[in-house]
Amino acid sequence: MFSTWDIECLVKNGTCEDSLAWQKFTEKFSRLIFWAIRAKIKKLKIFLPETEINDISQQILLSIWQKDKLRTVKDPKNISKWLITVAQNQTYDYVRSRCFALINMDTIEEADDSLLFSSNKNLSANELAKEIEAFIGGLALKERRIATLSFIYDLKYTETAKIVNLPMGTVANVLSRVKADLRQYLLKKGLLQP
Numbered sequence: 001m002f003s004t005w006d007i008e009c010l011v012k013n014g015t016c017e018d019s020l021a022w023q024k025f026t027e028k029f030s031r032l033i034f035w036a037i038r039a040k041i042k043k044l045k046i047f048l049p050e051t052e053i054n055d056i057s058q059q060i061l062l063s064i065w066q067k068d069k070l071r072t073v074k075d076p077k078n079i080s081k082w083l084i085t086v087a088q089n090q091t092y093d094y095v096r097s098r099c100f101a102l103i104n105m106d107t108i109e110e111a112d113d114s115l116l117f118s119s120n121k122n123l124s125a126n127e128l129a130k131e132i133e134a135f136i137g138g139l140a141l142k143e144r145r146i147a148t149l150s151f152i153y154d155l156k157y158t159e160t161a162k163i164v165n166l167p168m169g170t171v172a173n174v175l176s177r178v179k180a181d182l183r184q185y186l187l188k189k190g191l192l193q194p
Contacts, residue, residue, distance in 0.1 A: 002116075022065060026061055028162065029079075029080075030061070030083065030085075032080060032083055033057045033060055033061065033084075036083065036087035036088050036091075037053050037060075037088070038053060039088070040087070040092060041053070041091065041095070045137050045144065046144070046148050047145035047164075053161075059090070063090070064086070064156075095131075131191060132151065132186075135181075135182055135185050136148060142174070143177075143178055145164050145176070146160055146166075146171055146174045147174075147175070147178050149163060157171050157172050157175070
């Protein structure tokens, strides 16, 4: 068992000096961090595969270890609240950066059923990302999951179909319909060239 005293010692002594204490700490709090990430993802109304949630969790623990962040905890008795806040903030940052990495382009050339975005110099990638997020957030759960995996994570139809446990034809039909609706949405907002 990992007591409050152990947590206080770990916070005071830092993480790099006692790898056994760090191991016990990660065993005790990994599930809490995982839960906090899932709660934030649910609040953001997006879908992430469990493997990606595990990756985010590991990144958070690694960041705490490498940057010796436990020393910044003011009250070790509130370590759970601190970890939840850190996990949810880093999850939000991860999702936003992942979205911007895929959307942050001046133009996306039209090919087959992809979208052609306006190269309006007054339009920032942030504004475009917000509009696409708003559109995706308004979709039904099944469509939102499929669109998130396709648009934000750039997965192929076969990969998306496996994750959402649907036939590839269903995924293709949903994406075709969502892309057409997104095109109309962005045209109305003036963010897409006709």
